[in-house]
Structures are given as C-alpha cells and as structure tokens.
Amino acid sequence: MTHSQYDYVKSFEIPDPCLPNCWPVVRIDGKNFHKFSTTHNFEKPNDDRALKLMTAAATSVMDLLNDIVLAYGQSDEYSFVFKKKTKAYNRRSSKLSSVVVSQFSTSYVYHWKKYFPDLELQYPPAFDSRLVLYPSDKNLRDYLSWRQVDCHINNMYNYCFWKLVQSGLTHVESQERLKGTLSGDKNELLFSQFGINYNNLPQLHRKGTVIIRDKERSTNHLAKIAR
Ligand code: DGT
Ligand code: MG
Ligand code: MG
Ligand code: MG
Ligand code: MG
Numbered sequence: 001m002t003h004s005q006y007d008y009v010k011s012f013e014i015p016d017p018c019l020p021n022c023w024p025v026v027r028i029d030g031k032n033f034h035k036f037s038t039t040h041n042f043e044k045p046n047d048d049r050a051l052k053l054m055t056a057a058a059t060s061v062m063d064l065l066n067d068i069v070l071a072y073g074q075s076d077e078y079s080f081v082f083k084k085k086t087k088a089y090n091r092r093s094s095k096l097s098s099v100v101v102s103q104f105s106t107s108y109v110y111h112w113k114k115y116f117p118d119l120e121l122q123y124p125p126a127f128d129s130r131l132v133l134y135p136s137d138k139n140l141r142d143y144l145s146w147r148q149v150d151c152h153i154n155n156m157y158n159y160c161f162w163k164l165v166q167s168g169l170t171h172v173e174s175q176e177r178l179k180g181t182l183s184g185d186k187n188e189l190l191f192s193q194f195g196i197n198y199n200n201l202p203q204l205h206r207k208g209t210v211i212i213r214d215k216e217r218s219t220n221h222l223a224k225i226a227r
Contacts (some may be wrong), residue, residue, distance in 0.1 A: 009119055031127060045158030051110065051209070
C-alpha cells in the first residue's frame with residue numbers, strides 16, 4: 001500500500017467498538033411518521049398493512065444479518081438484538097447501526113407495493129437508528145418490556161382517542177376526556193361507551209410483533225410470533 005501525505009486523516013476516525021459481553025441492540029424509528037401516516041391515510045389507530053410492511057422490512061434485516069437473534073416491533077419502530085458475542089463488523093457500533101437502518105429503509109420502500117397495492121408511495125420515508133448496549137440478560141429483558149409497555153400504553157390511548165373522535169367529539173374534546181385517566185378508566189370507557197373489551201383486541205395491536213431466529217432450521221428461516 002502506498003503512503004501519501006493524506007494518510008494522517010485516517011487517525012481522525014475514532015474507534016467505536018461495542019463493549020464485550022454486552023447485548024448490542026439497534027432500534028430504528030420512522031422519522032416524522034405522524035406526517036407519513038397522515039399523508040398515506042393509515043387506518044387509525046392501527047393500520048395492519050403498515051405493521052406488516054414494518055415486519056417484512058425487519059425480516060429482510062434479519063435475513064441479511066445472521067447475528068440478529070430477535071427483533072421486536074410496534075408502531076413505526078423495530079428493535080434488533082444481536083447475539084452477545086457477535087463479531088459482525090468487528091462490533092463497530094456505527095457500522096451495525098447504519099447497516100440495519102439502511103437495509104430496513106430500502107426494504108420498506110422495496111416491499112411497499114406488496115402491502116399497499118393501490119396506494120403510491122408519496123415520498124421517500126426516513127428512519128433513524130441508535131445502538132444501545134445491555135450488559136445483563138435482565139437489562140435486555142427489561143428493555144424489551146419497556147418497548148412493549150410503550151406499545152400497550154400508546155395503543156390503549158389511541159384506541160380510546162379515535163373511538164371518541166368517531167363518536168363525534170373533536171380532537172381537543174377527546175384529549176380533554178382522556179386527560180388524567182388511568183388504564184382502568186380507559187378499559188371502562190371502551191367497555192361502557194363502545195362495548196369493546198380491550199383484552200379481545202388483536203394481540204398484534206396490543207403487544208406488537210416478535211421475530212425470532214429459528215436455530216433448528218436454516219439460518220434464513222425465521223419463525224414469527226405475535227405476542
Ligand atoms: P419522530 O419519530 O420523532 O421523527 O416523530 P414521529 O412522528 O415518527 O413520532 P413517533 O415515532 O413517536 O410516533 C409514531 C407516529 O406514527 C405516531 O404519530 C403514530 C404514527 N403511526 C405509527 N403506526 C401507525 C398506524 O398503524 N396507524 C396510524 N394511523 N398511525 C401510525
Ligand atoms: Mg417515529
Ligand atoms: Mg419520537
Ligand atoms: Mg415511534
Ligand atoms: Mg467498502
């Protein structure tokens with residue numbers, strides 16, 4: 001390899017390895033999906049086509065990166081858990097984070113037509129990504145629980161909100177009606193006013209999607225379960 005006067009610039013690139021013995025988790029999230037979901041008339045509060053498209057894109061990420069053992073998704077986000085001892089990209093954080101979000105974004109666009117055959121994509125969506133290291137199994141479990149609780153809380157609020165709007169209240173009135181309500185109050189509201197038993201709503205909406213790699217089968221076969 002030839003050396004040049006420019007070689008010194010390489011030293012500005014700071015190493016960013018993931019610590020050993022930690023679970024690397026990359027979370028991607030749609031940029032301004034408030035606008036994206038409105039522009040594309042996503043069904044409220046959950047659009048199954050959009051959720052399935054997210055899962056198709058996540059599956060494509062897992063097909064590309066064999067060291068991802070599990071993914072969890074809800075709303076406009078997906079978390080990807082790499083195995084603790086992954087050597088992919090020499091554990092370089094920026095590489096792992098960027099290849100995940102890049103594959104996810106292109107797959108989302110690539111598969112769009114399959115899930116929205118009658119609706120043209122209006123503009124290219126963007127996703128952000130971050131990598132977080134979890135040092136213990138408990139921390140990892142708690143991380144996944146945290147994302148699932150977020151799914152539950154938002155879903156319950158959104159179900160109530162859109163039911164109130166459909167019943168004739170304005171957005172502001174619906175917000176006011178829900179201000180300060182606890183989970184039990186929202187359950188009660190759905191049941192008494194709309195005859196909906198929250199626990200009978202689809203698990204996909206209440207709990208999100210888990211994708212696990214099936215080790216028994218070839219690495220490209222992924223078993224999907226909705227929890
Ligand atoms: P960000 O992430 O800070 O760039 O901003 P947003 O707008 O993406 O906010 P975020 O990620 O906290 O919330 C997700 C947004 O996406 C939220 O406005 C609801 C919308 N969204 C996600 N999935 C669905 C869906 O299935 N149906 C509808 N109607 N909206 C959805
Ligand atoms: Mg977002
Ligand atoms: Mg946000
Ligand atoms: Mg989000
Ligand atoms: Mg290269």
